Amino acid sequence: MTEERSLNFIEEIVEEDIREGKNGGRVLTRFPPEPNGYLHIGHAKSICLNFGLAKEYGGKTNLRFDDTNPVKEDVEYVDSIKEDVRWLGFEWANELYASDYFDQLYEFAVKLIKKGLAYVDDSSPEEIAAQKGTPTEPGKGNEYRNRSVEENLRLFAEMKDGKYPDGAKVLRAKIDLASPNMHLRDPLMYRIKHANHHRTGDKWCIYPMYDFAHGESDAIEQITHSVCTLEFIPHRPLYDWFIEQLEIFPSKQYEFARLNLNYTVMSKRKLLQLVNDGYVDGWDDPRMPTISGLRRRGYTPASIRDFCERIGVAKRENMIEMALLESCIREDLNKTAWRRMAVLDPIKLIVTDYPEDKTETFHGENNPEVEGGDGSREFPFSRELWIEREDFMEEPPKKFFRLAVGNMVRLKSAYIVKCEGFAKDTAGNITEVHCTHIPESQSGNDTSGLTVKGTIHWVSVRHAKTAEVRLYDRLFQVEDPSSEDGDFKDYINPDSLHIIPNAYIEPDLVNAVPGKGYQFIRKGYFTLDKNSTAEKLVFNRTVTLKDGWVKK
RNA sequence: UGUCCGAUAGUAUAAGGGUAGUACAAGUGAUUUUGGUUCAUUUAGUCUUGGUUCGAAUCCAGGUCGGACAACCA
Numbered sequence: 001m002t003e004e005r006s007l008n009f010i011e012e013i014v015e016e017d018i019r020e021g022k023n024g025g026r027v028l029t030r031f032p033p034e035p036n037g038y039l040h041i042g043h044a045k046s047i048c049l050n051f052g053l054a055k056e057y058g059g060k061t062n063l064r065f066d067d068t069n070p071v072k073e074d075v076e077y078v079d080s081i082k083e084d085v086r087w088l089g090f091e092w093a094n095e096l097y098a099s100d101y102f103d104q105l106y107e108f109a110v111k112l113i114k115k116g117l118a119y120v121d122d123s124s125p126e127e128i129a130a131q132k133g134t135p136t137e138p139g140k141g142n143e144y145r146n147r148s149v150e151e152n153l154r155l156f157a158e159m160k161d162g163k164y165p166d167g168a169k170v171l172r173a174k175i176d177l178a179s180p181n182m183h184l185r186d187p188l189m190y191r192i193k194h195a196n197h198h199r200t201g202d203k204w205c206i207y208p209m210y211d212f213a214h215g216e217s218d219a220i221e222q223i224t225h226s227v228c229t230l231e232f233i234p235h236r237p238l239y240d241w242f243i244e245q246l247e248i249f250p251s252k253q254y255e256f257a258r259l260n261l262n263y264t265v266m267s268k269r270k271l272l273q274l275v276n277d278g279y280v281d282g283w284d285d286p287r288m289p290t291i292s293g294l295r296r297r298g299y300t301p302a303s304i305r306d307f308c309e310r311i312g313v314a315k316r317e318n319m320i321e322m323a324l325l326e327s328c329i330r331e332d333l334n335k336t337a338w339r340r341m342a343v344l345d346p347i348k349l350i351v352t353d354y355p356e357d358k359t360e361t362f363h364g365e366n367n368p369e370v371e372g373g374d375g376s377r378e379f380p381f382s383r384e385l386w387i388e389r390e391d392f393m394e395e396p397p398k399k400f401f402r403l404a405v406g407n408m409v410r411l412k413s414a415y416i417v418k419c420e421g422f423a424k425d426t427a428g429n430i431t432e433v434h435c436t437h438i439p440e441s442q443s444g445n446d447t448s449g450l451t452v453k454g455t456i457h458w459v460s461v462r463h464a465k466t467a468e469v470r471l472y473d474r475l476f477q478v479e480d481p482s483s484e485d486g487d488f489k490d491y492i493n494p495d496s497l498h499i500i501p502n503a504y505i506e507p508d509l510v511n512a513v514p515g516k517g518y519q520f521i522r523k524g525y526f527t528l529d530k531n532s533t534a535e536k537l538v539f540n541r542t543v544t545l546k547d548g549w550v551k552k
Numbered sequence: 553u554g555u556c557c558g559a560u561a562g563u564a565u566a567a568g569g570g571u572a573g574u575a576c577a578a579g580u581g582a583u584u585u586u587g588g589u590u591c592a593u594u595u596a597g598u599c600u601u602g603g604u605u606c607g608a609a610u611c612c613a614g615g616u617c618g619g620a621c622a623a624c625c626a
Binding site: 006007008012032033034036066068069072124125128129132133134135136137138139166167169170179180181182183185188190191192193207209210211213214230231232233234235237255257262268310311312313314315316317318319320321323324326327328330334335339364368369399401402410411412413414416443444446452453454455456457519521522523545546547548549550 | 553554555556557558559562563564565566567568574575576577584585586587588589590618619620621622623624625626
């Protein structure tokens with residue numbers, strides 16, 4: 001009865017810690033975004049991991065904003081991050097900010113100065129970089145390194161009191177300039193920034209570096225498992241050094257490989273460029289891999305959580321195929337989306353033997369995957385219908401199951417029709433398809449005994465409503481834009497957005513509600529765009545249906 | 553030419569000294585009033601060379617390949 005599920009390496013660590021009674025069996029994780037951009041699907045992986053761990057092992061998760069750089073951060077981002085985490089379905093135990101700890105962090109720094117483990121350096125950024133050496137050559141010190149504790153205490157206090165301009169001085173940890181680990185070569189702890197902070201206002205003009213704030217914040221909150229991405233592995237010895245010297249709670253850091261998705265980019269810097277340079281409509285453009293973009297595109301929280309579950313957690317670098325994400329949303333929507341009919345690229349079908357003034361009302365299940373169909377809706381049928389241009393072929397290949405002269409096809413939830421002919425305009429474009437119908441073949445009442453291979457969707461011309469439909473394709477033409485030569489923006493897919501200004505939709509679709517997924521039968525899953533209005537409906541295509549039909 | 557991390561089907565991820573499994577993708581067939589769904593089925597993998605062992609994806613050693621690390625960013 002026990003479902004045997006394999007654990008990822010972090011779950012194994014947590015389980016072992018619990019077994020050994022570490023931290024009294026307590027599990028406290030945190031999700032620590034910097035409020036300088038919108039969350040993306042890569043963050044979703046981290047969110048699902050951190051919150052998932054806590055949920056799984058009876059613990060809690062803090063939401064902590066790493067807001068140590070006031071010039072890049074903004075409340076707009078704080079708000080969007082909170083919205084996205086909640087939308088994904090997670091609730092944090094505490095909403096915290098690294099800036100909550102600025103006083104304590106300042107005391108920590110003073111303590112290190114007093115221990116002779118930190119000093120004020122007047123060097124310029126260039127000088128410090130030069131003195132650090134390179135990964136293969138050791139760095140060397142400077143005269144400031146030998147300042148007395150008293151002088152350091154005085155200077156650091158003066159830094160705090162605003163006596164010096166930006167960049168004049170920094171506080172550095174005194175560790176080892178010859179360490180093979182660059183992060184241990186006297187890393188910066190504090191820098192001077194006369195900047196207004198979104199939380200602390202003008203209280204401070206010195207701000208701690210991430211490396212002197214993150215581990216300490218974890219310790220203050222008594223985070224048991226501090227989970228982050230691979231690039232922080234070399235920082236870990238530094239965090240451990242601070243914890244040891246400061247004698248504070250020993251949070252343990254564990255690193256996993258960040259998510260990479262093909263045909264997109266996943267760095268906040270690059271996403272910001274796409275937004276600022278106008279390549280997309282904003283952070284929530286449906287082509288963006290941001291949480292808000294996916295939401296606007298029609299992805300559901302459940303599908304994203306499922307995706308994060310399926311990609312797993314490990315330490316090797318990875319590049320996940322977009323097909324997996326699409327598989328997750330299709331699986332979810334297949335079970336929940338209401339079926340509707342819409343014609344995106346119309347051509348007129350005339351049922352020549354159907355009276356011009358007659359209208360019949362047919363109905364279709366909302367969702368055949370649900371027991372009972374999840375209810376149904378009605379739609380009118382008449383002599384002239386819109387069908388997809390691609391559902392008729394003048395010269396069909398062998399296994400073409402749709403309309404061609406002499407072929408029969410089922411009009412979904414209505415009649416079987418037989419194609420008798422078609423009409424062309426002077427340019428040779430097909431303008432009409434002519435059919436006759438089999439009256440005994442009415443859906444639900446079919447006594448015709450006929451079986452047909454194809455079923456196509458349709459909308460009554462006289463009753464059709466219109467809507468703008470936006471079709472999205474991958475944002476980039478190559479799997480990994482960042483690894484290509486030149487600028488990643490050179491590889492943007494020029495056809496990533498195709499707008500159909502006037503698609504014909506069945507009447508019931510005017511009742512579509514925001515946030516719900518609809519399957520346009522045979523065409524894909526769609527959802528209302530945030531800019532849709534009653535006067536002008538706008539649908540975004542979330543994802544196409546899988547298409548097993550390949551022309552030979 | 554330093555330190556650290558990693559390497560299992562196309563893509564991910566399990567197997568923790570004892571049958572290399574799962575998902576997605578791809579192929580085939582069946583069902584189907586969506587060429588969807590569902591079901592069945594096939595293809596396809598342990599970076600390399602040695603060693604330990606009755607037995608190695610797993611442990612050890614060397615190599616190869618990939619990645620990370622030098623910002624008053626996080």
